[in-house]
Amino acid sequence: MKFFIDTANLAQIKEANDLGILDGVTTNPSLMAKEGIKGEQAIMNHYKTIAELVDGDVSAEVISTDFDGMVAEGKKLAAIRPNIVVKVPMIKDGVKALKWFSDNNIKTNCTLVFSAGQAILAAKAGANYVSPFIGRIDDGGWDGVQLIEQIAGIYTIQGFETEILAASIRNPLHIIKCAEAGADVCTCPLDSILGLLKHPLTDIGLAKFLADAKGVK
Numbered sequence: 001m002k003f004f005i006d007t008a009n010l011a012q013i014k015e016a017n018d019l020g021i022l023d024g025v026t027t028n029p030s031l032m033a034k035e036g037i038k039g040e041q042a043i044m045n046h047y048k049t050i051a052e053l054v055d056g057d058v059s060a061e062v063i064s065t066d067f068d069g070m071v072a073e074g075k076k077l078a079a080i081r082p083n084i085v086v087k088v089p090m091i092k093d094g095v096k097a098l099k100w101f102s103d104n105n106i107k108t109n110c111t112l113v114f115s116a117g118q119a120i121l122a123a124k125a126g127a128n129y130v131s132p133f134i135g136r137i138d139d140g141g142w143d144g145v146q147l148i149e150q151i152a153g154i155y156t157i158q159g160f161e162t163e164i165l166a167a168s169i170r171n172p173l174h175i176i177k178c179a180e181a182g183a184d185v186c187t188c189p190l191d192s193i194l195g196l197l198k199h200p201l202t203d204i205g206l207a208k209f210l211a212d213a214k215g216v217k
Contacts, residue, residue, distance in 0.1 A: 005026075005187065059129070099125040119164075128163065130165065131187075132166060151164055152181060
């Protein structure tokens with residue numbers, strides 16, 4: 001399973017990259033605003049900086065909701081660097097845009113997916129990634145990881161090549177469950193990735209090893 005970091009913070013991206021396990025980045029206008037990056041040119045420049053920091057795919061989101069607007073924005077975003085992936089919302093014109101981008105060799109990530117039916121449409125339209133928001137599904141009283149498993153089963157049966165990118169990750173357990181359910185990619189905050197490092201028995205064992213090492217010097 002690939003690890004993407006979900007942020008626009010350059011320091012966090014560099015820290016995750018330095019771990020040696022980072023495969024890509026996802027971000028959006030909300031995350032950009034959180035870092036104080038506003039205005040079209042500033043956002044475009046920041047996408048370029050992020051895409052230069054990592055070797056893997058970087059999802060850059062369109063903000064238009066009509067077909068022509070999404071295509072125009074997507075072409076600009078895709079021109080920034082070869083590893084930019086255009087993130088498109090799961091709406092009717094979004095599906096049309098996914099198909100257009102697919103036909104024109106522009107990689108896409110279909111975002112705001114909350115059902116298997118939506119995931120099927122995204123795959124049929126040629127999306128490279130589909131992003132089910134599992135945390136938000138959990139917030140509504142349903143099981144987000146179960147949706148990942150359902151989509152993975154459908155994609156396997158139907159032979160769809162679209163990668164399942166588990167989004168809206170809230171904790172390290174989400175990452176593990178998504179890996180078990182068949183997600184191809186997991187995108188999450190840095191804290192969730194670093195949380196995988198932690199286990200009390202590791203700390204206890206390391207403390208004992210260090211104490212024993214002092215005794216033999």
